[in-house]
Amino acid sequence: MLGLPDHVTALLFDLDGVLTNTAAVHDAAWKATFDVFLRARAERTGEAFRPFDADADYATFVDGKPREDGVRDFLASREIHLPDGSPDDPADQPYEETTVAGLGNRKNADLLRRIASDGVEVYEGSRRYLRAAREAGLRRAVVSSSANTRQVLEVTHLADLVEERVDGVTLREKGIEGKPAPDSFLEGARVLGVDPARAVVFEDALSGVAAGRAGGFGAVVGVDRLGHGHGDALREHGATVVVTDLADLLEQGR
Numbered sequence: 127m128l129g130l131p132d133h134v135t136a137l138l139f140d141l142d143g144v145l146t147n148t149a150a151v152h153d154a155a156w157k158a159t160f161d162v163f164l165r166a167r168a169e170r171t172g173e174a175f176r177p178f179d180a181d182a183d184y185a186t187f188v189d190g191k192p193r194e195d196g197v198r199d200f201l202a203s204r205e206i207h208l209p210d211g212s213p214d215d216p217a218d219q220p221y222e223e224t225t226v227a228g229l230g231n232r233k234n235a236d237l238l239r240r241i242a243s244d245g246v247e248v249y250e251g252s253r254r255y256l257r258a259a260r261e262a263g264l265r266r267a268v269v270s271s272s273a274n275t276r277q278v279l280e281v282t283h284l285a286d287l288v289e290e291r292v293d294g295v296t297l298r299e300k301g302i303e304g305k306p307a308p309d310s311f312l313e314g315a316r317v318l319g320v321d322p323a324r325a326v327v328f329e330d331a332l333s334g335v336a337a338g339r340a341g342g343f344g345a346v347v348g349v350d351r352l353g354h355g356h357g358d359a360l361r362e363h364g365a366t367v368v369v370t371d372l373a374d375l376l377e378q379g380r
């Protein structure tokens with residue numbers, strides 16, 4: 127049914143890059159944030175400024191992970207370790223006082239500015255797929271690391287098409303480990319009341335397909351909207367099938 131194995135009863139969708147075009151918006155906000163920080167650091171240390179790579183660094187260290195894990199994991203790749211700070215650290219901290227939380231808040235302010243000025247686009251194939259899944263009686267949850275998930279689902283009117291939401295806010299409140307750990311998807315299956323083996327994960331991030339593989343789900347659909355070998359990387363990290371859009375599965379399911 128819908129291009130999926132017959133025993134499947136539930137669908138667990140990542141948000142950014144799977145349902146909406148916001149993966150690219152997050153990427154741009156991260157690049158702007160990290161580049162300001164790295165430039166200030168280079169000026170202080172005299173080392174060469176090496177900018178954040180919006181393809182490789184984003185895919186490897188940031189994409190799909192909770193906000194502060196993205197900050198920590200990218201900076202660790204440059205051997206930079208900052209104090210965690212506290213959630214309300216200001217977005218405009220001076221360089222010497224920068225914390226993980228402060229950098230995350232800076233990125234979030236940039237992200238919200240971009241969303242306010244450019245809006246959010248829904249992938250029409252995904253909206254059609256969600257509607258077809260509802261008509262077929264399949265259970266549907268969004269499982270995203272983003273603390274902005276509720277707002278994005280509301281402005282795009284996707285909220286009506288999903289039954290449950292596990293997001294960055296849920297993870298913080300319940301102390302659930304983020305992707306690439308499988309825990310957020312397992313929580314999605316749990317709140318829907320289904321066995322993970324009967325649930326399918328839809329993901330565009332390497333950390334997300336890895337979480338799908340680690341959780342023993344019925345299938346892991348990798349969504350490759352980037353090209354340039356991303357589909358192969360999704361397979362290597364755990365996708366059992368790769369599509370370029372969810373509409374591809376509707377075609378296969380005919």
Ligand SMILES: O=P(O)(O)OC[C@H]1O[C@@H](O)[C@H](O)[C@@H](O)[C@@H]1O
Nearest residue numbers: 142152189190193271272273274
């Ligand atoms: O900063 P937010 O909105 O809580 O999002 C956290 C992460 O959410 C993920 O969905 C994105 O792929 C990441 O790029 C993002 O960093």
